Amino acid sequence: MSSTLSELSEYTVQDLIEQIAFVLSYSVYSYADTIPYIGRHLAQLSRDQPELSSRIFCLQSRAGAASIILGEFSQTPGSCRQPRAIISTVQSLDYMRSTLSKNLAGMTSPLVFNVAAIDFDLEMNPQINYIPALEFARENNLGLVTSRFAEEVQHMSIFATLSALYRPTAHVYDGLILAKETRIYLDSGSVYTAYKSILEDLRTNSFKSPEEPSKVILHKVNLAFGTNYAPFEYYGSPLVSKVLVVFGSVEYRVAREYIDSSDSVGLINVRVFRPFYEDELLTAIPSTAKRIDVLGQVSKAGEVSDNYFHSILYQDIIAAIYDSNRFSPLPRARDFKYLPCMKWTVSQLSQIVEEDHSPSRTVGDVHWCFTSSVASEDVSTSSSVSTLPTDIDPGTSLSNMGYEPLEPVTTMSSWNSAAQALCFKEAFNYQLKLRPDLAEHTYVVRVQENKRLTPKSYDRNIFHIEFDISGTSMNYEIGEALGIHGQNDPTEACDFLEFYGLKGNEIIELPSRDDTEVFESRTTLQVAMQNIDLFGKPLKRFYRELADYATDEAEKRKLSILASAEGAVLFKHRSDVEMVTYVDILREFESARPPFQELIKMISPLKRREYSIASSQKVHPTSVHLLVVVVNWQDPWERTRFGHCTRYLSNLQPILMAGLGTGLAPFRAFVEHRAWQKQQGIAIGKVFLYLGSRHQREEYLYGDEFEAYENAGIITLLGKAFSRDQPHKVYIQDIMRNTLPEIVDAFIVENGSFYLCGPIWPVPDVTQVLEDAVIMHSKSMKAEKVPNTKKIIEQLKDDSRYVLEVY
Numbered sequence: 160m161s162s163t164l165s166e167l168s169e170y171t172v173q174d175l176i177e178q179i180a181f182v183l184s185y186s187v188y189s190y191a192d193t194i195p196y197i198g199r200h201l202a203q204l205s206r207d208q209p210e211l212s213s214r215i216f217c218l219q220s221r222a223g224a225a226s227i228i229l230g231e232f233s234q235t236p237g238s239c240r241q242p243r244a245i246i247s248t249v250q251s252l253d254y255m256r257s258t259l260s261k262n263l264a265g266m267t268s269p270l271v272f273n274v275a276a277i278d279f280d281l282e283m284n285p286q287i288n289y290i291p292a293l294e295f296a297r298e299n300n301l302g303l304v305t306s307r308f309a310e311e312v313q314h315m316s317i318f319a320t321l322s323a324l325y326r327p328t329a330h331v332y333d334g335l336i337l338a339k340e341t342r343i344y345l346d347s348g349s350v351y352t353a354y355k356s357i358l359e360d361l362r363t364n365s366f367k368s369p370e371e372p373s374k375v376i377l378h379k380v381n382l383a384f385g386t387n388y389a390p391f392e393y394y395g396s397p398l399v400s401k402v403l404v405v406f407g408s409v410e411y412r413v414a415r416e417y418i419d420s421s422d423s424v425g426l427i428n429v430r431v432f433r434p435f436y437e438d439e440l441l442t443a444i445p446s447t448a449k450r451i452d453v454l455g456q457v458s459k460a461g462e463v464s465d466n467y468f469h470s471i472l473y474q475d476i477i478a479a480i481y482d483s484n485r486f487s488p489l490p491r492a493r494d495f496k497y498l499p500c501m502k503w504t505v506s507q508l509s510q511i512v513e514e515d516h517s518p519s520r521t522v523g524d525v526h527w528c529f530t531s532s533v534a535s536e537d538v539s540t541s542s543s544v545s546t547l548p549t550d551i552d553p554g555t556s557l558s559n560m561g562y563e564p565l566e567p568v569t570t571m572s573s574w575n576s577a578a579q580a581l582c583f584k585e586a587f588n589y590q591l592k593l594r595p596d597l598a599e600h601t602y603v604v605r606v607q608e609n610k611r612l613t614p615k616s617y618d619r620n621i622f623h624i625e626f627d628i629s630g631t632s633m634n635y636e637i638g639e640a641l642g643i644h645g646q647n648d649p650t651e652a653c654d655f656l657e658f659y660g661l662k663g664n665e666i667i668e669l670p671s672r673d674d675t676e677v678f679e680s681r682t683t684l685q686v687a688m689q690n691i692d693l694f695g696k697p698l699k700r701f702y703r704e705l706a707d708y709a710t711d712e713a714e715k716r717k718l719s720i721l722a723s724a725e726g727a728v729l730f731k732h733r734s735d736v737e738m739v740t741y742v743d744i745l746r747e748f749e750s751a752r753p754p755f756q757e758l759i760k761m762i763s764p765l766k767r768r769e770y771s772i773a774s775s776q777k778v779h780p781t782s783v784h785l786l787v788v789v790v791n792w793q794d795p796w797e798r799t800r801f802g803h804c805t806r807y808l809s810n811l812q813p814i815l816m817a818g819l820g821t822g823l824a825p826f827r828a829f830v831e832h833r834a835w836q837k838q839q840g841i842a843i844g845k846v847f848l849y850l851g852s853r854h855q856r857e858e859y860l861y862g863d864e865f866e867a868y869e870n871a872g873i874i875t876l877l878g879k880a881f882s883r884d885q886p887h888k889v890y891i892q893d894i895m896r897n898t899l900p901e902i903v904d905a906f907i908v909e910n911g912s913f914y915l916c917g918p919i920w921p922v923p924d925v926t927q928v929l930e931d932a933v934i935m936h937s938k939s940m941k942a943e944k945v946p947n948t949k950k951i952i953e954q955l956k957d958d959s960r961y962v963l964e965v966y
Contacts, residue, residue: 168346172309173338174200176273176330179316180244181215182347183354185268187244188216190224190251196339197275198246206957209949217956220247225255227919227963228270242269242323248334249291250278256295257769263299263327271323272301273316275334276407280500285335288499289407290458292331293471296433298698302328302373303433307411309340314388315430317354318380321361325372333408353383369727370434377431390436391443394418395425398447402427402490403512405454406472413503414454417512424512429472434724437479446485451476451492452512456499463496470496601644602631607782617857620789623773629781636776637828640769641783647694647765652687655742659755663687667756683755691762694740699730701741704753704761711750718748773824775832786824786860822917823850823860825964829914830865834873845905847898849878851891851921856884876901892924899932907936913955916964926952929961 170178177200180187191198198217205215216227228243247255252274263270276289289305296303302322306315312332319330332338345353357379366372377388395402395418405414406429418426427443444451455470462468469477473494480489495511608625635641656663663684687693703722709715720726721733733739741762745751753761774784826848833846848865852858859881868874878894895902905911906929915925930948937946955961 169341169343171196171339171341172312172332173197173275173334175312175342175344176316176332176338177201177246178347179313179320179350180246180271180273182351183242183317183320184244184271185241186214186216187246188218188225188228190218190220190245190247190255191275192217192219193250194248194275194277194334197248197277197334201246205953209947209953220251220254224251225258228259242271242320244320245270245272245274247272248275248277249288249331252291252295256298257766260295260299263301269323269325270327271320272327272329272331273319274329274331275338276331277334277338278499284500286499287333287335287407287409288458289331289456290471290499292329293406293432296329297471300326300699301433302326302431304328304330304431305406305408305429306330306332306337307408307428307430309337309342311386311388312337313344313350314380314384314386317350317357318376318388320354321357321376321380322373324358324361325366326369328373337408357383368724369731370436370724373431373434374436374439388430389443390429390431390439392428392430393425393443393445394428396422397445399423399425399445400447400449401425401512402444402448402451403454404429404451404472404476406432407454407456409503410454413505413508417505417508432472432475435475435479437482440476440479441483441485444480444485444490448486448490451480451490452495453477453492454495454497456501457496458499460498463498468496469494602628602633604628604631604633612786612860613857619858621858621860622787622789623784623861624787625774625779625782625784627781628783633783634776635772635783637772637832638825640771641785642767642769644689644767645765646688649684649688651694651742652684655693656683656687658746659752661755667759669756669759686759690764691741691759692765693742693762695763695765696734697739697741697744698763701744701761702730705744705748705751708753709748709751711748714748714750718751771824773827775828778831778834784827786827825916826850826914827861827864830868830873834868834871845875845911846873847876847878847901847905847911848874849880849891849894851880851882851894853881853883855879855881875905890924891921892928895925895928896931899928899935902928902932903936903939907932912960912962914962914964922963929955 173196177187177189177198181201181204187201189198189201201215202217205211205217218224218227225245228245245255252272272292274292276287276292277285278288278291280286292303295301302319304315304319304322306312315330315332319328322328357376360379361372361376364372364375366375374390377390380386381388394415399422401424403414403418403424404427405411411426411428414426418424425445425448427440453470453473453476455473457463457468457470473492473496477492480486480492604626607627608623610624611620611622613619613621653663661683663682665683666680667683667686669679669681681690699722702718706715706718706722709718721730739747770785770787772783773786774782776783830846830848846868850860850865852860855862859879865874865877869877876898878891878898880889880891880894882888882890906913913929915922930952933946933948933951952961956963
């Protein structure tokens with residue numbers, strides 16, 4: 160292959176990643192608008208070559224980001240196996256989580272993420288933050304790989320793209336320092352040749368598990384480029400007593416410099432974090448190691464000094480060591496927790512690694528502790544650390560080994576203690592707080608209207624809901640979204656509590672999220688309805704933890720298999736096809752009955768849902784409106800299932816709720832805002848509103864309002880397309896084409912802005928109408944040359960005069 164890898168080009172690391180994404184992918188979606196040098200190369204490509212607009216999408220990072228990707232996937236044949244690529248920062252990735260988390264497993268085309276690990280601290284200083292990417296990969300069963308040096312980025316980008324053919328994969332890298340480095344790399348043609356060569360080799364492989372392809376692909380990348388990459392890469396003497404484990408380029412560089420001056424410490428670089436190859440990790444650790452120190456990044460200051468909280472990297476490392484029988488006695492381990500703002504130096508790393516006697520200690524911004532999951536080197540002289548048994552059964556967990564847990568104890572309590580605290584608040588230092596388990600500011604508001612807009616005989620329940628926000632400090636702008644904390648259905652929650660042998664009025668005390676010495680009192684019904692996602696999809700971790708409580712050996716083994724690589728296919732089928740819930744699993748494995756106070760730690764918490772606001776606060780100063788469609792479907796057992804929050808909202812009468820926005824929602828807010836402006840004596844421009852749906856009788860949403868606005872002169876032109884109300888279908892682009900001269904005047908001559916919100920399929924046709932408007936205007940001006948309409952449309956997008964919010 161060397162003859163095909165000879166031509167070279169110079170790039171920054173970031174530009175290279177974007178170029179490879181473009182060359183190897185069917186289409187590229189850039190959500191990197193917050194950092195100037197990220198997404199720059201793709202934007203330049205798109206400007207220089209307008210014909211690439213169907214392959215390069217430069218998008219805004221906002222709530223609901225990635226909806227366009229789902230829309231694109233729905234329009235792509237399942238046979239299309241060329242990857243789609245996402246360019247983003249970890250900040251942008253956070254915006255995508257709610258959209259992608261629910262849909263990744265069902266995507267028919269491969270998806271590769273290229274994630275720059277950069278965001279900002281509270282003082283807006285840039286920092287390298289890997290946590291959102293690690294969490295996203297763990298939550299959604301993504302592959303995840305990282306690069307240490309600029310020289311590796313090209314290879315890891317190719318590796319991630321190939322791995323995405325078998326499971327969604329993320330390539331995460333230092334977006335602050337590494338991304339700006341410049342190197343000489345293989346040119347695009349050579350990269351594509353190498354990629355195709357490896358791809359052809361892969362066609363001869365048949366894989367027995369979802370974890371196998373990444374390991375094979377890494378081996379083929381090594382053969383192609385003469386490299387020696389491994390999931391876990393060891394550096395140092397084979398006879399060391401201490402091993403340092405790191406993830407990240409800066410961390411590796413500083414650690415490598417420190418290791419070079421020490422004969423007693425070895426270094427493991429984590430390259431492939433997901434799949435987590437436990438066998439590769441154990442092979443990388445020298446058999447002489449007596450202590451393993453993990454540099455584990457965490458996201459919050461409170462997590463750094465919290466002895467009960469462990470970094471993601473540490474959790475996986477210690478679990479792999481415990482599940483093996485390679486070490487006797489087991490080495491001890493320490494979790495060096497640090498924040499993304501940490502500025503590593505060799506002297507600081509040396510200080511904390513060589514500090515050897517304290518089970519819990521802080522140096523600078525780094526905190527570490529010994530946990531009950533590891534043994535001390537000098538157990539004969541330390542009374543605070545217990546010796547671990549050497550004959551641990553592989554199925555045994557810390558929870559049943561007789562060790563005192565370090566985490567704060569959650570306990571079942573009684574009404575007597577709660578009543579005493581309520582009656583004597585000062586003596587018990589007791590406070591009443593609204594949802595203290597939530598980090599964000601939360602309000603309770605009253606529903607003042609909940610009105611179904613579609614007929615009851617129609618199979619889609621689309622409804623309008625209004626909340627009274629008077630008395631709160633809530634403010635919102637047009638185009639924003641409202642976050643709703645939904646609740647589980649009360650009947651289903653009560654049924655579960657009865658099945659679990661609990662009464663809904665029993666009291667449970669949980670340690671506070673902010674202060675583990677402060678406890679929060681709630682009823683079991685409150686917890687079942689408001690706090691835990693009982694009817695959501697269980698993560699693999701839940702099966703593993705539940706197996707520890709199973710008393711029936713057959714159930715224990717089945718749960719253990721489902722949590723292992725061996726059961727990956729069965730787990731995926733249960734999750735994506737059968738769509739089992741936490742409650743389904745608990746009912747299936749009846750011998751596994753964790754105490755309720757332990758169960759609530761095992762089940763994922765309920766998360767808020769965000770919905771586009773369909774009102775303007777200028778018109779409705781004390782209320783906020785949503786337009787919501789109830790999500791429901793049938794599972795394989797013919798049970799009717801519902802979207803968690805839309806069901807909650809549709810069933811509510813005057814109380815708090817939230818819903819998903821539809822295409823008309825933001826435009827109703829726009830029109831209301833223009834009406835308010837006119838009432839204030841402010842001159843307003845023309846308003847054109849085109850709306851489309853299947854049937855006027857059933858889906859003419861807000862029709863009476865829009866017609867009233869038209870009669871009042873707020874809406875200048877109201878174009879209505881009801882596609883199925885006549886023998887030949889009429890779509891929104893057809894109505895637009897009938898009013899092309901008016902569009903020319905408002906959009907071209909008067910420099911108007913055009914917004915399109917809704918499903919993605921009309922985008923090409925709507926765009927063509929706007930291109931026709933450009934040509935019509937050019938002819939009216941007797942221009943000598945035919946305008947480059949695609950380039951003009953792209954410029955209008957760059958100027959935010961043609962705005963797409965599609966899904």
